[in-house]
Amino acid sequence: MNNGGRTSLVLGALAVIFTGIFAAFLADLPGRPAPRPLIPLVDKSFLSTATVRISYSDLVKAKEDLSDFDCYGCHQKSKPPVLTFDENQKLIVPKAHRDIVMGHGSHGRNNNCFNCHNENNLLVLQPRDGRDLKFSESTLLCGSCHGPTFRDWEAGVHGRTSGYWNRDLGAIDRKDCVNCHDPHSPKFPSRAPAPGPHSLHESTAAPAAH
Amino acid sequence: MSQTTPTAPDGDVTRRSFLRTSAVLATGLAAVAASLKPLFEMDDLPSAEQFMQKYYREMTPADMAVVLKRISNEVEKQYGIRPHVKDYKPMDGVEFVYALNLTRCIGCRKCVHACVGENNQSRNPEIQYIRVLKMPHGTFDLDKGDHNYAPESVPEKGFFYMPVQCQQCHNPPCVKVCPVHATWQETDGITVIDYDWCIGCRYCEAACPYWARRFNFAKPSIPKDRLNPEMSYLGNRPRKKGVMEKCHFCIQRTRAGRYPACVEVCPVGARKFGNILDPNSEVSKILSTKRVFMQLKEDVGTNPRFFYYFDV
Numbered sequence: 001m002n003n004g005g006r007t008s009l010v011l012g013a014l015a016v017i018f019t020g021i022f023a024a025f026l027a028d029l030p031g032r033p034a035p036r037p038l039i040p041l042v043d044k045s046f047l048s049t050a051t052v053r054i055s056y057s058d059l060v061k062a063k064e065d066l067s068d069f070d071c072y073g074c075h076q077k078s079k080p081p082v083l084t085f086d087e088n089q090k091l092i093v094p095k096a097h098r099d100i101v102m103g104h105g106s107h108g109r110n111n112n113c114f115n116c117h118n119e120n121n122l123l124v125l126q127p128r129d130g131r132d133l134k135f136s137e138s139t140l141l142c143g144s145c146h147g148p149t150f151r152d153w154e155a156g157v158h159g160r161t162s163g164y165w166n167r168d169l170g171a172i173d174r175k176d177c178v179n180c181h182d183p184h185s186p187k188f189p190s191r192a193p194a195p196g197p198h199s200l201h202e203s204t205a206a207p208a209a210h
Numbered sequence: 211m212s213q214t215t216p217t218a219p220d221g222d223v224t225r226r227s228f229l230r231t232s233a234v235l236a237t238g239l240a241a242v243a244a245s246l247k248p249l250f251e252m253d254d255l256p257s258a259e260q261f262m263q264k265y266y267r268e269m270t271p272a273d274m275a276v277v278l279k280r281i282s283n284e285v286e287k288q289y290g291i292r293p294h295v296k297d298y299k300p301m302d303g304v305e306f307v308y309a310l311n312l313t314r315c316i317g318c319r320k321c322v323h324a325c326v327g328e329n330n331q332s333r334n335p336e337i338q339y340i341r342v343l344k345m346p347h348g349t350f351d352l353d354k355g356d357h358n359y360a361p362e363s364v365p366e367k368g369f370f371y372m373p374v375q376c377q378q379c380h381n382p383p384c385v386k387v388c389p390v391h392a393t394w395q396e397t398d399g400i401t402v403i404d405y406d407w408c409i410g411c412r413y414c415e416a417a418c419p420y421w422a423r424r425f426n427f428a429k430p431s432i433p434k435d436r437l438n439p440e441m442s443y444l445g446n447r448p449r450k451k452g453v454m455e456k457c458h459f460c461i462q463r464t465r466a467g468r469y470p471a472c473v474e475v476c477p478v479g480a481r482k483f484g485n486i487l488d489p490n491s492e493v494s495k496i497l498s499t500k501r502v503f504m505q506l507k508e509d510v511g512t513n514p515r516f517f518y519y520f521d522v
Binding site for chain 2: 004007008011012015018019021022023024025026028029032035036038043046049051052055106155156157158159160161162163164165166168169170175179180188190191192193194195196197198
């Protein structure tokens with residue numbers, strides 16, 4: 001074979017290879033990195049700024065059902081309810097109030113209904129100093145026994161204040177104690193955490209045990 | 211004629227070899243062009259306008275108006291929503307401080323996601339400014355923290371939870387290392403980033419002792435229906451691939467007088483924010499009355515504006 005022949009052979013082969021590469025790229029044969037598995041959007045419930053509990057005041061504002069607070073729909077004004085206790089002096093919550101779980105303080109130290117409610121007028125709350133408070137003023141009731149926490153709350157240190165840090169520019173909304181604490185069993189409830197982080201280089205494996 | 215054809219190789223070979231060579235070249239070029247295909251699919255290159263933009267601190271209000279209009283147009287084009295983009299300035303007599311009550315935090319991570327939503331962070335891949343560490347009681351060794359916890363419910367016995375985000379240092383190492391001054395500290399204490407100026411070198415990410423800065427390795431993606439249209443230039447306007455971002459105390463909220471999104475969503479009230487120059491602010495009260503508080507990695511000299519405290 002002469003020189004020219006060899007050159008044509010090499011060039012021909014090159015042309016074929018290049019065409020092959022061209023076609024391969026066009027057809028995306030080398031492939032792209034596999035698309036990452038899509039991270040699901042977080043459930044909207046985790047974005048809600050609502051407090052864990054709906055208070056009497058919230059119910060009034062939202063014009064919701066207030067029948068739980070209509071004490072004299074069932075009770076009689078002339079007959080204050082009588083507290084019942086078991087043999088260990090533990091307060092028994094009657095069936096009619098079974099949605100109330102009593103457990104205020106360690107060993108239920110503050111379970112006595114009339115530490116807070118007024119037995120002669122169930123429609124109001126009554127702290128130890130004897131004044132009557134509306135259900136919408138329950139925070140003052142809590143404050144009558146939890147002085148230091150209440151002062152922290154007034155300063156915006158305990159609990160949550162929403163709205164404007166700059167009071168000249170807008171109003172604040174300081175959440176009531178009962179927005180976070182059930183007055184009957186005030187320990188803050190545990191809850192399911194929102195999903196954790198997904199790393200950039202995540203494999204197709206699901207994020208740690210769900 | 212008979213003389214030229216076989217015996218005068220010059221002319222003939224030149225033409226033939228020229229054709230052969232060009233054919234090979236053409237296929238070669240086509241192959242190269244085909245291999246560059248992904249480049250032509252890039253759609254987030256900076257516009258000429260953005261490319262010619264002035265440095266933030268040299269912009270006049272008129273310059274800024276032009277820039278904000280460009281950004282609005284870009285957002286509208288991409289998301290079909292006309293945003294309200296503003297350039298919020300620091301207020302006089304205001305220095306922001308954050309205080310986080312570690313006795314309260316239950317590790318529910320609502321702050322993480324409220325932040326993502328408020329600040330238009332990418333959902334795919336995921337960018338989050340707040341990282342919540344689950345820590346065993348009795349230590350502050352961040353290396354002992356676990357951020358992938360996923361129990362049925364929180365809090366778990368024997369642990370406390372420590373959310374970490376940008377600490378808005380008085381002495382920010384991230385600012386010092388930026389070769390192009392795309393990040394700086396403002397008078398209200400917020401360290402900001404100009405996403406149009408950032409070159410994506412990630413020096414700041416390496417310099418930050420709190421692992422607070424995030425890099426957009428890929429094009430950010432935000433579903434249209436989750437875009438927050440209330441935007442700020444130095445804050446939560448959408449970012450592009452290749453730039454840094456981090457917590458900026460929700461500039462678009464806090465410089466308008468409101469609390470940051472993480473404060474508003476915290477179910478336990480562990481997060482406190484305000485003006486430390488105002489003696490009546492929550493944060494002033496906390497720093498003057500709470501006995502136990504601390505700054506993270508105090509020893510590195512960054513002097514954070516972010517305090518962790520305990521109720522005692």
